[in-house]
Amino acid sequence: GQQVMQIPQYQHVQEGEDFTTYCNSSTTLSNIQWYKQRPGGHPVFLIQLVKSGEVKKQKRLTFQFGEAKKNSSLHITATQTTDVGTYFCAGEWDTDKLIFGTGTRLQVFP
């Protein structure tokens, strides 16, 4: 079935270190979205990637969509304690429904 595999499941970093989470699909995606969920909160939309090889930046966050549109990554440069939360990717395959990855929980130690 359609699913996105997301790794790692957990990541603990020291404040100031970089962080990357990866999503993979066995089949070509139409687009991929990224969400952040703070502890005790609900998922909040970060970005949507549609084009092959697309790279988008939001301040310290860099999002990439693979050339084959089967994988994506989110990279955070110089993490801060405000980056704590779970980051989800969500893929869509021309089915008009978003399937979420299992998420990567990021913990940042000051």
Place this chain on the structure above:
Amino acid sequence: KAGVTQTPRYLIKTRGQQVTLSCSPISGHRSVSWYQQTPGQGLQFLFEYFSETQRNKGNFPGRFSGRQFSNSRSEMNVSTLELGDSALYLCASSSDLVGKLFFGSGTQLSVL
């Protein structure tokens, strides 16, 4: 603009009972999706409604059902509750068929 509103915020039920959860989307949004979130399984897609029609359904048993009204408000029903149904149920609305999702705060359901 008000965000997505879900009621109730918390719910405690016993096995065998049934429950109805409510979701009011952002004004003007016609698409409403429901997700089940558990610590081990992440966000699992339940179903999606657009203009009162169920467009997509996830892999959940028939005990899980939903509907959408003409004002885009949506309800989700779970019958014959099981312990494993304990989860955070999130509703999300979107202005497009697969646009960005705006989530509500969720309903935390505990089945005892």
